[in-house]
Amino acid sequence: MTSSPQPPSKPTEPTGHTDHAHSAPGHDHGPSHGPSQGHSHGHSHGHGPAAPVSKHLRKVIAAVLIPFAAAVFVGMVVLWPGGAPAHERSGVGFDRQTQQGQVVALEQVDCKSVNASQVPPTGNQPSTPEGREAQAAQTGECKKATVEVTTGPDKGRTFFEIVQPGAPRQLEDGQEVVVAYAPDAPRDLQYSVIDVNRKLPLAVLAAIFAVAVVVVGRMRGLFALIALTISFGVLTLFILPAILQGSNPLLVAVVGASAIMLIALYMCHGLSARTSVAVLGTLVSLLLIGLLGSVFVDWAFLSGNTDDNTGLIHGLYPDIDMSGLLLAGVIIGSLGVLDDVTVTQTSAVWELHQADPSMGSRALYRAAIRIGRDHIASVVNTLVLAYAGAALPLLLLFSIANSSMGSVANSELVAEEIVRTLVGSIGLVASVPVTTALAALVVSADRPGSPAGAAASGPVRGGRGRRRKR
DSSP states (O other): OOOSOOOTTOTTHHHHHHHOTTOSTTOOSHHHHTTTTTGGGTTTTSSSOSSOOOHHHHHHHHHHHHHHHHHHHHHHHHHOOSSOOOOOOOOBTTBSEEEEEEEEEEEEEETTTTTOOOOOSSOSSOOSHHHHHHHHHHTSEEEEEEEEEOSSTTTTOEEEEEEOTTOSSOOOTTOEEEEEEOTTSOGGGSEEEEEEOOHHHHHHHHHHHHHHHHHHHHHHHHHHHHHHHHHHHHIIIIIHHHHHTTOOHHHHHHHHHHHHHHHHHHHHHOSSHHHHHHHHHHHHHHHHHHHHHHHHHHHTTOOSOOSHHHHHHHHHOTTSOHHHHHHHHHHHHHHHHHHHHHHHHHHHHHHHHHHOTTOOHHHHHHHHHHHHHHHHHHHHHHHHHHHHHHTHHHHHHHHHTTOOHHHHHHSHHHHHHHHHHHHHHHHHHHHHHHHHHHHHHHHHSOOTTSHHHHHHHHHHHTHHHHHHTO
């Protein structure tokens, strides 16, 4: 998207500008090379903004963002939980004491001999799925696994686990497993296998992901991984414990999401006016999502307590506002896609301005919004399909029951996903014109008469000779 001939001393530009936009001779001053090379990569490593704006505009942006960042910091200090509150374990679901174990022996046994399943008294042909499964297990071969506890105070202790032939989780000799501990149960029944240990394949997959990001993204990819780690830190050390402590989930989500947004955007894209505009656009969209979410969650009477997990949370911590927790999930779930949209739109406006510095704010907005419309179509489709994929088993159950679309949508389980999807999508759609308008106003406010405007337009109009006169 260039509009002027490049100086002859830049034969290596196709590769040189990817890592360090100041590597070409005579281009060692940040503001002087922004428009002529590097384009959206010129701000990757904090070597100076890709397209500088005037000092006055930088002050205006700082006057908005510095108080916002200070408010986020104060909010985190005030709401900081200091860890999740202690409670007595219920022994239900995820709230169980667990240890690591390993299958040390495996043998085939007759299911009748170990009384693995009882056929319900429903006649010769059981009519329920449970009855048919139990009847099949009576005539099959079960597995008797000897499991050794490998962690905790009972390390080295063994117990037996019977695996029926139709069980979804089959055990293998030498397999590492997760075992649950029930201290109040009889000694022979205190331990049981609840899952397999997947840490190794997950760690390998995470390592492949990290290597791919760094190889393709280089330093920017490395900064993205660091920002991702910090984001998970904010989520696990601040957002989740603060909600468990009884703080308002919506307030905690807004403060935590704002902190993640500031850290991720500035770390990945540099401290520049371009990134600041993306931050402002993301902030406006998050506020809109929070407002719409509050209105429609209340209007649709969504409780947020729709499955075993949310029921367990409400049972353990009855003071938690479950509908507020639903809102918090909407905000945090929309944040990642919002960052992508706002950064893309801001970069599009900056690149259009570099290509034609004479374009005014209206022309820039009209050109960039055409890019945004394509982005809206793809992003909304992505968001809807992501939620539909997560709820696919639930949708299959409704399909099996031959339920109408109206009754399916009216159920609270599906209604939550509909509200989550549509509220997030509205915020995404709104972020495109909002961010585009902000970026167009900021980048077109500079004029060639200002120092920043001269620096931005000099390479395009005068090329290398203009820079020698400074």
